[in-house]
Amino acid sequence: MEFMKNGKRIDDRLPNELRPIKFEVGALERADGSCYVEHGGNKVIAAVYGPRAVHPRHLQEANRAIIRYRYNMASFSVEERKRPGPDRRSVEISKVSREAIDPVIIKEFYPRSTIDIFVEILQADAGTRSAGINAASVALADAGVPMRGLISSCAVGKVDETVVLDLVKEEDNYGQADMPIAMDVRTGEVTLLQMDGHLTLDEFEQALELGKIGCASIAEMQREALIQKYRGEENE
Amino acid sequence: MNDVIAEIRKDYIYGLAKRSERADGRALDEYRPIQVEVGLIDKAEGSARVKIGNTQILVGVKLQPGEPFADAPDTGVIITNVELVPLASPSFEPGPPNENAIELARVVDRGVRESGAIDLSQLTLPDGKVWIVFIDVHVLDHDGNLIDASALGALAALVNAKKPSERYGYGPDEALPIKEYPIAVTAVDLDGEIMLDPSLDEETIASSRLTVISGLQGTLAGMQKSGTGTLSTEEIARIVKLASSKAMQIREEFFGGSTDG
Numbered sequence: 001m002e003f004m005k006n007g008k009r010i011d012d013r014l015p016n017e018l019r020p021i022k023f024e025v026g027a028l029e030r031a032d033g034s035c036y037v038e039h040g041g042n043k044v045i046a047a048v049y050g051p052r053a054v055h056p057r058h059l060q061e062a063n064r065a066i067i068r069y070r071y072n073m074a075s076f077s078v079e080e081r082k083r084p085g086p087d088r089r090s091v092e093i094s095k096v097s098r099e100a101i102d103p104v105i106i107k108e109f110y111p112r113s114t115i116d117i118f119v120e121i122l123q124a125d126a127g128t129r130s131a132g133i134n135a136a137s138v139a140l141a142d143a144g145v146p147m148r149g150l151i152s153s154c155a156v157g158k159v160d161e162t163v164v165l166d167l168v169k170e171e172d173n174y175g176q177a178d179m180p181i182a183m184d185v186r187t188g189e190v191t192l193l194q195m196d197g198h199l200t201l202d203e204f205e206q207a208l209e210l211g212k213i214g215c216a217s218i219a220e221m222q223r224e225a226l227i228q229k230y231r232g233e234e235n236e
Numbered sequence: 237m238n239d240v241i242a243e244i245r246k247d248y249i250y251g252l253a254k255r256s257e258r259a260d261g262r263a264l265d266e267y268r269p270i271q272v273e274v275g276l277i278d279k280a281e282g283s284a285r286v287k288i289g290n291t292q293i294l295v296g297v298k299l300q301p302g303e304p305f306a307d308a309p310d311t312g313v314i315i316t317n318v319e320l321v322p323l324a325s326p327s328f329e330p331g332p333p334n335e336n337a338i339e340l341a342r343v344v345d346r347g348v349r350e351s352g353a354i355d356l357s358q359l360t361l362p363d364g365k366v367w368i369v370f371i372d373v374h375v376l377d378h379d380g381n382l383i384d385a386s387a388l389g390a391l392a393a394l395v396n397a398k399k400p401s402e403r404y405g406y407g408p409d410e411a412l413p414i415k416e417y418p419i420a421v422t423a424v425d426l427d428g429e430i431m432l433d434p435s436l437d438e439e440t441i442a443s444s445r446l447t448v449i450s451g452l453q454g455t456l457a458g459m460q461k462s463g464t465g466t467l468s469t470e471e472i473a474r475i476v477k478l479a480s481s482k483a484m485q486i487r488e489e490f491f492g493g494s495t496d497g
Contacts, residue, residue: 028377029290030325041278045376047323070330072321075372076280076296084319084372085332118323120374122294123277 001174003159010171015164018154018214023135023225025142031118033143035225037135040168041125043077046135048143051113065110069098071132073121093129100133100153100182100192106146115145126172127155133182133192138222142229150222151191153182154214156207158199163206165214177203181211185219188212246441253426260289260435265478267433272388272490274396282397282412286389288433292377295389297397299412301361301404302368312359312366316345318373318386325378343420343460344373344386347449351418351457354394358413361406367399369412380436383447383460387420388490395494417491418457421479422447425471432482446472448479452487452495456480 003010013019019040027036031047038044054060071094075082086094097119105115117140119132130153137151157167159175172178177197183190199207249259256264268289277283280296304313318341322328333341348354348371359367371393373386398409424434424442431438434445443465449458456476461467467475487495 028292028323029379030377031323034323043277045323049322049326052326070322074294074296074319074374075317075370076277076283076298076374078279081298081300081370081372084317086330116322118321120321120323120376122374123279125279 001170003171003175004162009159009164011168015162016210016213018166018217019168021218021221023138023221025138025225025229031139031143033139033141033145035135035138035142037131039127039131039134040166041123042121042128042131043123044119044121044128044131044135046117046119046132046139048115048117048136048139048145050115050143051110051145052116054112054114060112060114063111064107065105065113065115067098067102067105067107067115067117069094069101069117069119069136071097071119071121071129073124073128077121077124093132096192096194097129097133097136101136101140101151103189103191104148104151104184105140106148109146115140126167126169127180130154130180130182134218134222138225141226149184149186150219151182152185152215152219152222153180153192154211154218155180156211156214158197158203158207163203163210165210177207179207179211181208181215183212183215185212185216243441245437249437249441250427253429253431256429258431259437264429265432265482267486268435270388270486270490272392274392280393281400282393282395284389284392284396286385286392288381288385289435290377290379291381291385293382293385293389294374294376295386295393296372296374297393298370298372299367299397299399300370301365301406304366309364310360311356312354313368314345314349314354314356314371315368316341316348316371316373316390318344318375320375320378324375328378339460339462340382340386341373343383343447343449343458344371344390346458346460347387347418347420348390348394351416351449351451353391353414353416353418355413355415369394378436380439381422381433384420384422384433387418387449388486391417391419392490395491414494416451416457417487417495418449418451419483419486420447420449421482421486423475423479425465425467425475428471430471430475430478432478446475448476448483450480450483454480454484
């Protein structure tokens with residue numbers, strides 16, 4: 001499969017170009033905080049409940065809140081119907097996503113409580129974990145959970161020997177490498193890093209640099225979406 | 237938590253009911269605003285998002301070729317599933333579907349199946365296989381009356397669905413053969429006052445509710461009483477009549493164009 005033609009990718013993007021991204025803060029009524037994200041063909045919704053009481057109680061911590069993160073794919077979100085419920089993939093993604101977000105949450109404020117983050121993938125088109133983390137981060141802010149910063153995430157990879165930002169499905173499936181990262185752009189601290197495929201050390205450095213740029217653009221969109229929602233309320 | 241609040245509001249809501257009023261100012265037979273959007277999920281063969289007030293559900297319909305049941309080799313198969321994901325309510329928990337999710341899925345399934353909404357005889361394939369129709373309901377925001385929202389979403393998603401024939405090498409894609417438009421209408425009885433489209437508070441304090449699913453001619457396709465309370469035969473008769481005429485209005489509003497042709 002040919003991925004690069006005249007410097008453009010299969011969906012006509014430049015190597016360093018993100019897909020169109022849209023954030024909608026507070027998309028749900030019942031949740032304490034929520035955010036709907038469209039990222040290219042991905043449609044993802046995140047909800048935050050808490051801080052609230054922990055059930056079962058033996059999971060609670062005396063000096064801080066616990067964070068729980070559930071990544072779940074709707075059965076109609078992919079081409080071939082997915083059987084409902086968790087599988088090994090979604091359990092792993094839930095774990096690394098939780099660990100990506102955990103460091104910025106000020107957990108010491110809420111001993112013996114839990115902050116529950118639920119991410120539902122309504123439509124999947126490569127990069128769902130990143131879209132989920134971006135949505136979850138904004139949903140936490142929408143819920144008023146105290147945080148040291150926002151976490152932003154995107155994937156970088158390699159197709160046709162070219163390092164590219166924000167892979168689509170075909171690039172992800174048939175490309176040479178896929179590397180999702182998440183970070184607090186303000187401090188530069190990386191909170192999630194995964195890679196599969198083949199990269200030289202040079203390419204890795206390039207990819208990391210490109211990922212940082214991608215995350216910075218996303219962080220700006222997250223900030224803007226939150227300001228959009230709360231600016232009005234401030235003036236009232 | 238919500239149960240506690242509803243318990244506190246019980247007296248208030250019952251007091252209002254005595255004067256034929258509701259907490260959100262609706263008439264007893266009035267629905268909250270209903271919104272239906274179709275085709276939001278490109279990966280699904282059909283999809284619909286339904287909002288009734290703050291209640292929000294998303295339905296995806298997927299079709300795949302598969303083996304028919306041995307006792308019905310010439311008919312397609314319908315499989316309905318509901319996920320009450322914990323994102324939708326503080327009272328929903330992760331895990332396999334509980335009895336509420338299974339009841340909801342089975343009531344939605346009954347409406348589609350028993351009314352003959354899909355012409356299953358047209359779902360056969362030349363190689364002896366049949367289309368398996370998966371109706372997956374994803375509840376996003378639970379503010380009461382999930383049954384009516386889910387049933388409406390299922391129907392809208394089916395009407396929106398296309399057989400993905402081309403992908404599986406069976407010729408051009410075609411619309412699903414829809415021949416009936418079942419609409420579910422749910423009522424609760426508070427002290428003799430019948431209320432349609434119960435809000436979460438009304439649903440929580442009512443000791444029972446009745447869902448009536450009816451078709452184009454007003455004929456009944458399915459019913460479900462739920463809850464430990466009792467209903468008199470007179471109340472049931474009143475609800476059935478009310479539900480069937482309300483179903484006509486809802487059908488006209490959202491499927492008026494399709495049911496004429």
